[in-house]
Amino acid sequence: MKVILGIETSCDETAAAVLEQKDKRINILSNVVASSIELQAKYGGVIPEQAAREQLKSIVPVVEHAIHDSRLTINDLDAIAVTQGPGLIGSLLVGVETAKVLAMTWNKPLIPINHLVGHFYANWAAVRGSLPTFPSLGLLVSGGHSDLVMFTNHNKYKYLGGTRDDAAGEAFDKSARLLGLPYPGGPLISKLAKEGNRKAFHLPRPMMKGFSAKGGPASDWDFSFSGLKTAVLNLVNQLTPTGSGLTSQQVSDISASLETAIVDTLVIKTIKAAKTFGMNQLIVSGGVAANQYLRERLFAEFPGKVFIPPPSLCTDNAVMIATAGFFTKPIENPLDLQANPNLSLNV
Numbered sequence: 023m024k025v026i027l028g029i030e031t032s033c034d035e036t037a038a039a040v041l042e043q044k045d046k047r048i049n050i051l052s053n054v055v056a057s058s059i060e061l062q063a064k065y066g067g068v069i070p071e072q073a074a075r076e077q078l079k080s081i082v083p084v085v086e087h088a089i090h091d092s093r094l095t096i097n098d099l100d101a102i103a104v105t106q107g108p109g110l111i112g113s114l115l116v117g118v119e120t121a122k123v124l125a126m127t128w129n130k131p132l133i134p135i136n137h138l139v140g141h142f143y144a145n146w147a148a149v150r151g152s153l154p155t156f157p158s159l160g161l162l163v164s165g166g167h168s169d170l171v172m173f174t175n176h177n178k179y180k181y182l183g184g185t186r187d188d189a190a191g192e193a194f195d196k197s198a199r200l201l202g203l204p205y206p207g208g209p210l211i212s213k214l215a216k217e218g219n220r221k222a223f224h225l226p227r228p229m230m231k232g233f234s235a236k237g238g239p240a241s242d243w244d245f246s247f248s249g250l251k252t253a254v255l256n257l258v259n260q261l262t263p264t265g266s267g268l269t270s271q272q273v274s275d276i277s278a279s280l281e282t283a284i285v286d287t288l289v290i291k292t293i294k295a296a297k298t299f300g301m302n303q304l305i306v307s308g309g310v311a312a313n314q315y316l317r318e319r320l321f322a323e324f325p326g327k328v329f330i331p332p333p334s335l336c337t338d339n340a341v342m343i344a345t346a347g348f349f350t351k352p353i354e355n356p357l358d359l360q361a362n363p364n365l366s367l368n369v
Contacts, residue, residue, distance in 0.1 A: 038084045165208075184367065
């Protein structure tokens with residue numbers, strides 16, 4: 023396969039992209055994303071039914087736009103790759119059912135992609151330098167996931183650990199709400215952190231030593247950020263006993279302390295896993311991978327090569343889905359594909 027149309031609708035974005043593989047390099051011919059984030063921001067988060075309704079309106083125009091921008095025709099497409107899951111079921115259905123209809127109508131192979139695996143493949147798109155190789159340690163950090171996996175080849179990996187409650191991105195967004203910041207809060211916290219004192223408040227670094235679910239030895243690689251969010255709540259209540267509200271400097275200092283705690287946890291545990299399993303290459307992905315402080319820390323402290331996509335390809339997009347399609351087998355019958363909101367990396 024040389025040219026793939028990718029479709030991504032796992033949450034509130036409606037995305038389509040056309041990619042071409044040439045001389046072992048994958049080039050982005052088009053990349054279109056229609057987001058309802060401004061609408062969701064009015065309500066402080068994503069409302070699933072509302073997101074799906076917006077995607078129903080956008081999916082066909084977005085696909086048409088992506089093909090038009092690629093300067094190719096439908097006949098030039100070799101396959102269609104689509105996010106099968108995980109995600110919001112209504113949103114997933116919009117993408118999956120559209121892809122099934124297009125695959126049958128255009129007589130194209132259909133390739134189902136695990137959204138979480140797809141995030142890692144953003145590191146293979148439009149790269150002009152060296153490409154990731156195997157074995158590699160993978161770190162996925164997003165709004166709903168904080169996972170460590172060990173890749174031995176394309177689509178072959180061992181799940182090491184993941185979030186037991188709130189993910190890193192969720193901790194950013196929920197803490198932002200406690201600070202009175204609008205949704206999405208992660209980028210705002212990162213911006214305010216630059217004006218704050220990272221040592222102003224000591225917030226917990228959850229599960230830094232690890233523990234097993236049965237109380238055994240510290241041998242797992244899970245994350246937990248719900249306690250960190252609670253610590254922010256307690257700190258806010260402590261600083262505003264009369265309900266007078268936080269000062270702008272206090273918000274910046276808490277933002278800096280929070281970002282430092284989250285990044286410390288991610289970086290230290292990732293480096294420890296790399297040393298334990300003898301990995302000298304790290305592949306980072308997910309929306310939180312756009313965080314500049316995390317990127318700086320990983321590049322400075324990881325004892326090996328680090329691959330991180332440009333910020334524009336860290337958040338949900340169809341480029342990563344199409345890229346993953348080049349390394350994934352199509353299903354025999356497109357009509358057999360079913361959206362699965364519960365897909366995970368732990369298989």
